Amino acid sequence: MTGIGEVLVLNGPNLGRLGSREPEVYGAATFDDLAALCRDTGRRLGLHAEVRQTDDEAELVGWLHEAADGRLPVVLNPAAFTHYSYALRDAIAQRTAPLIEVHLSNPAAREEFRHTSVVAAVASGTVAGFGVYSYVLALQAVAELLAES
Ligand code: DQA
Numbered sequence: 001m002t003g004i005g006e007v008l009v010l011n012g013p014n015l016g017r018l019g020s021r022e023p024e025v026y027g028a029a030t031f032d033d034l035a036a037l038c039r040d041t042g043r044r045l046g047l048h049a050e051v052r053q054t055d056d057e058a059e060l061v062g063w064l065h066e067a068a069d070g071r072l073p074v075v076l077n078p079a080a081f082t083h084y085s086y087a088l089r090d091a092i093a094q095r096t097a098p099l100i101e102v103h104l105s106n107p108a109a110r111e112e113f114r115h116t117s118v119v120a121a122v123a124s125g126t127v128a129g130f131g132v133y134s135y136v137l138a139l140q141a142v143a144e145l146l147a148e149s
Helices: 031-045 057-070 079-083 086-092 133-148
Strands: 006-011 048-053 074-077 099-103 125-128
Touching: 006 031, 006 057, 006 133, 031 048, 031 133, 057 074, 057 086, 074 133, 099 133, 125 133
Parallel strands: 006 048, 006 074, 074 099, 099 125
Antiparallel strands: none
């Protein structure tokens, strides 16, 4: 499915391990739970949410190119790439539709190296610290921004 009404929900490294990965930081929901929540939320908002995850920087860059070429909005959790990937930053800078940066945890309240996001300045905005609800808020933001445009 392409065009307005579709949103890509892209997830970076280690997020496929949600549920077993540091649950005290990232919560008990599995990646499949998160994907189902995004699809259900999208449906409520009139959006088809396609949810993907990769541990591979090149694959994530390729998906961002696909979004730019298809004028698709994106909800992106870049995971650790947030803090150092200029390749991701440069791919996001080519966006042709809203892109919301999301984080389950609040990186500003964690280790020093997480305080820097090299992608925030080229995103439409950032939602962080609300667990899986960060994705719900980000999808609501996408729906609002699409309605405005
Ligand atoms: C994260 C925060 C990042 O610092 C971390 O590297 C992640 C997950 C989050 O969703 O809270 O992998 O993006």
